[in-house]
Amino acid sequence: MPWLPCLAVVVVGLIGATASPVSAATVDELYQSQTIVTGQGEENRQIGFKACLDAVLVRVSGDQRLPKRPDMAALRDKAGSFVAGFRYHDRLEGIPVHDEQGTHDRPHDLTCLYKPDVIDPVLAALGSKPRLAERPRLAIFLVAEQGARHFALTADDQRGAPMRESFANATGPLIMRIVFPEASLLSASKLDDRSLSHADMATLDQLARKAGADQALAGSIIWSDKELGWIADWRLAMNAKAYRWQVRGVSFDEAFRVAIRGAAQVLSGNGQPE
Template identity: 25%
Template sequence: MRLAIRLVGALALWLALGTAFAQRVEGDRAGAQGAYQSEINVNGQGEAERNAGFARALSQVLGKLTGTKNAAGLPGVGQEMRHARDYVESYDYRQDEGRSPSGAPTFTTTLIVRFDQDQVDGMAATLGLPIWPEPRPKPVLWLAIDDGRGPRLVALAQTNAARAVLDRAVERGYRLGLPAGSAAEQAAVGAIWRGDTAAIARLSSRYAPPMQLIGKLYRAPEGGWTAEWTFVDSGKVLSSWEGTQPDARRAMATGADGAADALSKKYAKRSTAAGEPGRYTVQIDGIRSSEDYLRAVSYLQGLTVVRGVAPVRANADALVVELDLITGMPGLKRMLGTGEVLYADESELPTSSTVPVLHLR
């Protein structure tokens, strides 16, 4: 039974350096929404556009839960996205007004989707998706930007200058904080620029957790902007990467993506409750005709956890098949649910010499 109903203009740098005394977790504007809510720009409010928006929203939510940039590419997720509306708890629309470069008013329609947490969690468990657990760390962003006037630190008073990376982190399911901007922290720009991660880690010791996303952003010689990044966890470099983009904001966002990849790789764990992927031999009782055979096999082929069905042999009133599963038998049985077509009798526990049995209604 199918799992049930149920996100180069000029870079906005600072006007003046301010004073602050504590790290503030950023990203509130982009995502006061929870992990199970997403906002998607759509072209209209018709059913087809809405259903496509539901699918994109579900992909974003699963991206937050798993820490995976391309959640739609995880085993089974693409198929479930076709039924994204079944996971929707509620939705509404928001109209945002803006201005085109010519000054003419523009309007953007945003679809706000709230998914049923239990249903999404159930689907993730059934598919055996890796889950990045809560609470999640909030690394400190140490970013220096050189727009041609020399590198300067982006501190708390310059939040808007770092908006692209802060918002992207929220889209990936975590938040970044900014340093307060003390004189000592401002002087750390040189350490950032020469890649002295140990010096930044020492300076960042007043903040929690002991994680730093260290980056420098500058104009690329060939045009556009280049961002170089290093992610440090408890003094250890987890990952280093760089990206060049025509737009400074897009180059900046690569920092949040790389940090999310490093964090989820370390902390996201796949539940073993659904079993291990592989090939499993299963007996299906109640097969008394070709129609029964077609109904059972077609049903199995339509299940998200089933990659393939290969008949092995036919017995009296029974069919033995080999199932290629993206999870194990527990995941299959969870997806069968109450069993509108096939069901598993939990009282019939297979032994080492028998195969699991499913029953055709």
């Protein structure tokens, strides 16, 4: 199995890997979401509206549990009524049409725009609320292992380039911000890929600030032949409490999406990631 990630399609919410922190100037950015649909027909648009509703509620609140609530079914049935505007982008733009179906079946990014005075009452009805505070910048302390190969992910190690790109892509749906530590920072702290796995979060939070971040998100990702995918463990501390969560048998991309979703869950005050 190569070190390249399994490039699963990011279906919902990928709007920018380095989005600005949320503030009054970026409320419009916060209250939008994106999904991939086939063509621009009404039937697929309605399907897209449902996916975008799920995504924007999570994006605004940070609460990953909302799409699983039973009352979401009724909200999805009228998902289009919450949309203030939408736009399409042809994912094959610039590639000539080469079949008899023309543009009908071409994949498009569907971006849905929402208004706070529409979405906030929906969140309230679900027992949630918007998270408008600036997102903290997270320093990623990650150990990767595949068979005999293992290393700590740093900003300047070429082995980690695909991982860094995949991790950055995972931040867009939730407008999170991340940095990767320089190798020199780890070595100066006498940390390598073995000791990093056991470093306490207080130490890593201190290193995160030296790396230009607010706090640390630590983890490991290990290839498992048995699981036919990666096993990823994540940890983050908030208010003197340590949170841990795991995902098994997934692609690189999904492992990093789980990391960011879990961090958003904790940082937004919504408790333990699932």
